[in-house]
Structures are given as structure tokens and as C-alpha cells.
Amino acid sequence: MSDNAQDWVAVDAYFAEALMGADPLRAGIRRANAAAGLPPHDVSPLQGRFLSLLVKAIGARRILEIGTLGGVSASWMAEALPPDGRVVSLEASPDYAALARRNLERAGLGDRVEIHVGPALDTLARLAKEDSPAFDLVFIDADKPNNPAYLDWALRLTRPGGLIIGDNVVRGGAVLDAGSSDDRVRGVRTFTERLGREPRLFSTALQTVGEKGWDGMTLSIVAP
Ligand code: DHB
Ligand code: MG
Numbered sequence: 001m002s003d004n005a006q007d008w009v010a011v012d013a014y015f016a017e018a019l020m021g022a023d024p025l026r027a028g029i030r031r032a033n034a035a036a037g038l039p040p041h042d043v044s045p046l047q048g049r050f051l052s053l054l055v056k057a058i059g060a061r062r063i064l065e066i067g068t069l070g071g072v073s074a075s076w077m078a079e080a081l082p083p084d085g086r087v088v089s090l091e092a093s094p095d096y097a098a099l100a101r102r103n104l105e106r107a108g109l110g111d112r113v114e115i116h117v118g119p120a121l122d123t124l125a126r127l128a129k130e131d132s133p134a135f136d137l138v139f140i141d142a143d144k145p146n147n148p149a150y151l152d153w154a155l156r157l158t159r160p161g162g163l164i165i166g167d168n169v170v171r172g173g174a175v176l177d178a179g180s181s182d183d184r185v186r187g188v189r190t191f192t193e194r195l196g197r198e199p200r201l202f203s204t205a206l207q208t209v210g211e212k213g214w215d216g217m218t219l220s221i222v223a224p
Helices: 005-020 024-035 045-057 072-079 094-106 120-130 144-157 171-176 183-197
Strands: 062-066 086-091 113-117 135-140 158-167 201-210 213-222
Touching: 005 045, 005 201, 005 213, 024 072, 024 094, 045 072, 045 135, 045 158, 045 201, 062 072, 062 120, 062 144, 072 086, 072 094, 072 113, 072 135, 086 094, 086 120, 094 113, 120 144, 135 144, 144 158, 144 183, 158 183, 171 183, 171 213, 183 201, 183 213
Parallel strands: 062 086, 062 135, 086 113, 135 158
Antiparallel strands: 158 213, 201 213
């Protein structure tokens, strides 16, 4: 065995099968998303399970997701919540949001996920004004150039001791390129550097390989 991408995919499949077995719920969502031509940016099964595990570990009840796409990650987090828990998920595309809503309803999770359609920065400003209870966990997984702005909102909206997670911060190693002209790389670099400088946050990054190639997430705890 060598450390090539084919092996990463096989190892992902091995652990997914050994630890979780068949997953008809996500299989259905992924089929619907592929048929609708969504970009293949869903979290992998093991990444989704990792999000579920974090939700359970911190006893989260209120989750903010920035970037719904087809609802795969929302389904993993919603499933791990107690029945009165909620995922508030923000999606810019009305088409993606409608598909996600259908997917989540079909999965029996519709009443645990609220999808807000429109540019996330507008919705975040509205949520902040509404003065609703703070979130226990924020999953940032939308347009990467806006990551620094999403972090500002996440800091305002997360409770002390809560978790802020940033997806896709490695990008096949492109994150190393300080001179990148790719706005997404610049977005995740600025985001990461702010995490490191922010005294209210205790942060790490976890690189991942598998069916989504080489990528990773940042994980930050907000000071208690
Ligand atoms: C991209 C975005 C994602 O959310 C993801 O999980 C993978 C890739 C992207 O924009 O390239
Ligand atoms: Mg992502």
C-alpha cells in the first residue's frame, strides 16, 4: 500500500463500513444532489460522523451552519441533536435550499433544520439583531472568500465554550501559497491567521484525506 488517493478512498470506505454500516439516509440525499447537479462538496460519511460526534460531545442544542448546499452536513448534525435541538442553516441559492429542505424532510429531519435563503452575511446580521440565544456550534462551509467575515459573525453568535469549525482550509495544500491569486485560498489563509491571533479562541487544524481528496478543518473553542 502506498499513500495515494485511491487508497485514501478505500480506507474511507473501510472505516465507514466498519464503524457505521449502510447509510440509506445519506445515500438518498447524495443521489438526489448528484441528480440535481450540485457540486460534490458534501462532507464525506466519516467527516459527517465527526460532526455528529462533536455535537454529541458538547451536548449542542443550537447549531449554526453557514452553507447548506444539499443538506448532507445539516443531516449529520441534526441527527445528533436532541429532539428540541435546531440547526439554523444559511444558503445563498434558493434552488439548493429547496433541494436541501426536500432532502431533510424526506429524512425525517425537517423539523430540526431551519434553512434561511439569501446571502449569509445578510442573514447573519439579521440573526444578530434578533438577539436569539447563542449557538453552541458554528460550522462555516460556504463561499471561502467570505470566511473572515463569517468568523466575525461566528464570534458574536457563539456561546462561551462553544465550537467554531471551518471546512476546507487545506485545499490540496494550496493553503501554503502566501501569494495565491485564488480568492478562496486567500479567504482561508486570512481566516486561519485570524483564528491564531484571536485571544478568545483556542484553535487547531485537522488535515484529512479520503474521498474528498486532501483537505481539512479548523476547530476552535470560544473562551469559556
Ligand atoms: C469546496 C467547497 C467545499 O465546501 C468543500 O467541502 C469542498 C470544496 C470548494 O469550494 O472548492
Ligand atoms: Mg465544505
